[in-house]
Amino acid sequence: MGYDLKAIFDSFVSDSSFAGANPCGSGHIHDTFFINTAEKDKDNYIVQKLNNKVFKNIPELQENIERVTIHMHQKLLLIPGSDVKRECLTVVPAKNHKSWIVDEEGNFWRMFIFIPDNISYDIVDSEDKAFEGGRAIGRFQALLADLPGKPLNETIPSFHDVEKRIDSFISSLMNDPAGRVKETISETDSILKRAEEMKIIQKLGREGKVPVRITHNDTKFNNILFDINGKSLCLIDLDTVMPGYFHSDFGDAIRTGANSAAEDETDLSKVKMDLNLFRAYAEGYLSETRNTLNTIEKEYLAFAPLLMTYEQALRFLADYIEGDKYYRIHNKNHNIQRTRSQLRLLESMEEQYPRMQEIINKLT
Template identity: 25%
Template structure:
């Protein structure tokens, strides 16, 4: 039976009105998330994962306000009457944000959705490149692939994960991006189900404001394109190119190198595999599905194995995909030169 003892204190603290029974949202892998419909409107309630400092909400609020002021739709965190952004309840921290209109999709219904997402990311990057912000909280070593690799090396692999551990330890160093690539604020978690679309497939919002950070665009786009192109254990080049066509509409693509774009997808695919394998050892971070797996460890191992399969599939398709990416970039550079 679901524990809803937090509901009444939450709606009173944030003055949300009379609530209907909340709906659990199981898409996210970290925070406990609920949709609330009340007499005052629709809201999203979240219990922060213990590894997140409450300052992450202040950061998301500040960057979200900047984006909304410039016409880019992201949710707004709700403040209580006393000005606070959180409710402390039952050894957890809860927060509430506006529920944006639109729907998310686990996978793109068609390539047009990916072009919409790519164009939205292009606009997002242009806005964030203009912003200078000092973060109050950052997930320690998030997207620090070299650090994660060093941590993974220190584990003594059990027989059931020996093959995955060995593959990651041997493969990842050759994928690390060169130093000196320019950085800017990025979203850092542009998985496809973080995008909201209307019934016509137009982009109407971006959610998940907890991972903003300074990093390079190859890491950002690598993670996005990996998510957008994933179908089971394969990565679809057509999906990746559709996303890049949308990104090119904003004029951002011409400054990027196709080889590093491809390397970014490969790197982040295995970085995520390392993160899942790390939690196999620690058994403490990712949410897991008890209806499909007997334990968090089992779910994390399956996730790690899928990322390795995605990387291997992408490696086989890499020459053709790289040629297509170069052709797309060349076309955009010619347009830029006119």
């Protein structure tokens, strides 16, 4: 479907002239376009048509992003040498005084200033990249640790509520909606025998020992922008920024970035956590958060990758048992393959856990 991107662009506040637009990005949720402007010395832009089927409340989502980016801008301005427009996304206001518009077809749109000379990577192939990735995530969390005002809106309710996910999984086991439970006895046993220990962060949260903070909630490596010299700039894809525990961001970064194999690798002998990448991630992360995390958060930081890998295995297995309703699959066994790969990664982490804990202890 064609969109009048010039009209969309003209609905936002800019001192530039529209020169053209091209689709860009590899995301699956929103439609993203690069806007080229006519003036050589002016900003270019990113325009997105937002998916309001995935994100039901666009005003609340945009309110989160506005609050987060404004606060980060203010904090970065106080740091000598910071390049604010490159180290944080900049939301462009619309002429309707909001941060989004609705077109005649009912589509929601928003606009950001484009960050030039950036690079993103799908694979972490060096300790330097891992360090910078960890540093970017840590800096994001540290900058937002003192965000004033009410809690952010939950754009995806109960996203990392592992207790609720376990309860839902047990219900699916009992109902067996796709008749697949008998095929998953080994994987189900692996999930259930770890269930209680995986609830520890939420228990500590209820006890007030682990605070609810602001987390990104999608810290895969290609959501980090780098400059051409390999230095991390900022995190992008802020749709899932909401209240959470620090462990989810650090843990998911390790799950996705320090895995020696693909998320759905069928040869499980290839699947392991790279301890050197873990060390580099942790070093970068703690270089920014060492003075922000409390003692209990630090104590459970090495546990975070195990928790997030468990949660992802649980999600893949639940989807398989429910008949592949959520994740896109390429064959009928895709979700069970993903489950097995994640469980093998979890086992690798468990085998190396004493070393992981030792690394964190030395760094903190």
